[in-house]
Amino acid sequence: MALIADLLLQAVQMMLVVAIAPALLGVTRKIKARLLRRVGPPVLQPYSDLWKLMHKEAVLADNASWVYRVAPYLIFAATWVAAALVPSYATGLLFSWSADLIAIVALLGTARFALALAGMDVGTAFGGIGASREMMIASLAEPAMLLIVFTVALVAGTTQLSAIATLFATGPVGLRVSLGLGLFAFLFVAIAENARIPIDNPATHLELTMVHEAMVLEYSGRHLAMIEAAAALKLVLYFSLIICLFFPPGIAAPGAGLPTYALGISVYLVKLLALAVLLPIGETSVAKMRVFRYPIFLGSAFVAAALAVFLLFVSKGF
Amino acid sequence: MPSLMFDIAHLLAGSMLVLSFLLLYQDRIAAVINVFALQAIALSLSVAWQALVQDAPALFVTSALALIVKGFVVPTALRHIIRRLEIDREIEQIIGSGPTILTGLGLVALSILLMQPVGEVNVYAREDLAFALAVILLGLLMMITRRNAVTQVVGFMSLENGLILAATGAKGMPLVVEVSVAFSILIAFIVFGVFVFRMRERFDTVDVSALDRFRGERTD
Numbered sequence: 209m210a211l212i213a214d215l216l217l218q219a220v221q222m223m224l225v226v227a228i229a230p231a232l233l234g235v236t237r238k239i240k241a242r243l244l245r246r247v248g249p250p251v252l253q254p255y256s257d258l259w260k261l262m263h264k265e266a267v268l269a270d271n272a273s274w275v276y277r278v279a280p281y282l283i284f285a286a287t288w289v290a291a292a293l294v295p296s297y298a299t300g301l302l303f304s305w306s307a308d309l310i311a312i313v314a315l316l317g318t319a320r321f322a323l324a325l326a327g328m329d330v331g332t333a334f335g336g337i338g339a340s341r342e343m344m345i346a347s348l349a350e351p352a353m354l355l356i357v358f359t360v361a362l363v364a365g366t367t368q369l370s371a372i373a374t375l376f377a378t379g380p381v382g383l384r385v386s387l388g389l390g391l392f393a394f395l396f397v398a399i400a401e402n403a404r405i406p407i408d409n410p411a412t413h414l415e416l417t418m419v420h421e422a423m424v425l426e427y428s429g430r431h432l433a434m435i436e437a438a439a440a441l442k443l444v445l446y447f448s449l450i451i452c453l454f455f456p457p458g459i460a461a462p463g464a465g466l467p468t469y470a471l472g473i474s475v476y477l478v479k480l481l482a483l484a485v486l487l488p489i490g491e492t493s494v495a496k497m498r499v500f501r502y503p504i505f506l507g508s509a510f511v512a513a514a515l516a517v518f519l520l521f522v523s524k525g526f
Numbered sequence: 527m528p529s530l531m532f533d534i535a536h537l538l539a540g541s542m543l544v545l546s547f548l549l550l551y552q553d554r555i556a557a558v559i560n561v562f563a564l565q566a567i568a569l570s571l572s573v574a575w576q577a578l579v580q581d582a583p584a585l586f587v588t589s590a591l592a593l594i595v596k597g598f599v600v601p602t603a604l605r606h607i608i609r610r611l612e613i614d615r616e617i618e619q620i621i622g623s624g625p626t627i628l629t630g631l632g633l634v635a636l637s638i639l640l641m642q643p644v645g646e647v648n649v650y651a652r653e654d655l656a657f658a659l660a661v662i663l664l665g666l667l668m669m670i671t672r673r674n675a676v677t678q679v680v681g682f683m684s685l686e687n688g689l690i691l692a693a694t695g696a697k698g699m700p701l702v703v704e705v706s707v708a709f710s711i712l713i714a715f716i717v718f719g720v721f722v723f724r725m726r727e728r729f730d731t732v733d734v735s736a737l738d739r740f741r742g743e744r745t746d
Contacts, residue, residue, distance in 0.1 A: 384533070385540040507624060511547060514631050519540050522638055522656050523532075523649075 300462025338422025654695025
């Protein structure tokens with residue numbers, strides 16, 4: 209009976225992230241449109257888009273290999289697993305022992321690898337340039353991400369997300385300049401990974417600036433739906449990581465009653481909504497960067513994360 | 527609650543270090559001066575916190591001096607200089623910003639490792655000295671990597687911020703020394719200012735590489 213309840217709670221988490229992902233994307237698009245004094249599409253528009261794509265014919269290029277056909281499902285699966293493992297409304301879920309920060313980085317790396325392969329598979333120029341740019345961003349963002357993982361792991365003494373969230377939500381962490389720097393670096397990495405302005409613009413198909421869109425340009429129908437859904441899930445995943453690592457208060461403890469879980473879910477949704485409002489505000493206040501400026505942008509994230517680790521060594525010793 | 531006191535000291539000194547890095551990052555002279563003013567304010571807060579922790583009222587005077595002189599007077603004067611000379615544009619660096627920042631990270635790691643043995647005696651002192659040494663080295667790095675005389679002055683002043691941080695971390699620095707250090711910095715600043723103006727008059731530039739010819743290093 210207890211096992212069934214545990215499974216159920218884990219299933220709620222899995223379904224929750226995938227169910228709200230398009231709505232979250234809709235909210236960011238709506239806010240962004242309002243900030244630009246446009247009316248914007250309805251908040252629920254991404255659901256209709258996905259529905260439409262699911263029922264359209266998938267057009268394949270003549271020279272597309274099996275990689276091209278498998279990649280969308282692989283990307284969606286890897287992203288979904290990662291998103292389902294990050295503690296969102298409760299800690300200590302059934303599979304939380306496997307929710308390791310490094311494992312999540314690796315899952316996202318797998319998804320990115322599949323996407324870059326798929327981008328190059330058909331052999332068009334756009335796919336190639338998109339894949340090469342994506343790999344450049346990855347090679348800059350991942351070291352920064354790993355340093356952030358080290359920072360959090362040094363403070364908490366573990367890389368397991370559930371334990372970290374419990375510690376930060378309840379335990380005495382104190383005033384830590386390292387965590388502030390870590391948050392700063394994490395925001396930069398999240399912007400780069402989610403292809404948002406100033407690194408990439410998800411709403412444009414201008415060949416000079418495309419990164420993510422260039423790779424998926426050839427996709428259509430259900431394949432495109434999978435990729436779009438994975439992109440929305442990735443946004444939820446990064447928001448959840450920000451909430452779980454840096455603003456965990458309100459998360460439900462394991463073994464709490466149903467009302468606590470309901471409270472946990474509503475607190476989580478409110479936090480997600482706050483981030484979904486803040487993201488377009490940040491996006492509209494900066495300009496898109498030139499590709500050759502990316503190393504400086506992501507380099508500053510790397511420096512901030514490295515400083516965070518150093519500062520921890522100063523205060524703690526080796 | 528001693529741990530909170532430690533955390534706040536850590537926060538303030540750490541933010542000085544972060545601002546040192548921001549100084550290395552800036553491309554424009556006006557932005558460099560703004561960051562420098564911020565660093566001076568962080569320094570004065572840090573010194574004031576040390577005054578509270580160590581129960582040494584004399585340090586409040588140091589803090590006020592840092593705030594007024596380096597937080598407001600020096601930045602205002604520097605802004606005045608760049609307006610007069612009309613040099614508010616991109617800074618020429620000798621080496622690019624990437625290698626500079628990586629060198630900076632290396633210097634921070636070096637100063638932390640150097641100050642590690644102090645930790646057995648006093649954790650406060652180790653923290654303070656490690657941060658101060660890092661700020662000093664980053665100030666030196668800034669003076670080395672910049673060609674523009676005004677940004678070199680900012681690097682020198684930032685180096686001196688590190689010195690004050692080190693001095694306040696160690697107990698028992700007499701106020702007379704503080705005041706005389708502050709005045710000597712002010713004098714140095716005035717000398718620098720005169721130097722910059724004279725240089726501008728003579729060479730029509732504040733790029734210090736123009737001076738190389740007169741040292742016989744370059745024959746063109």
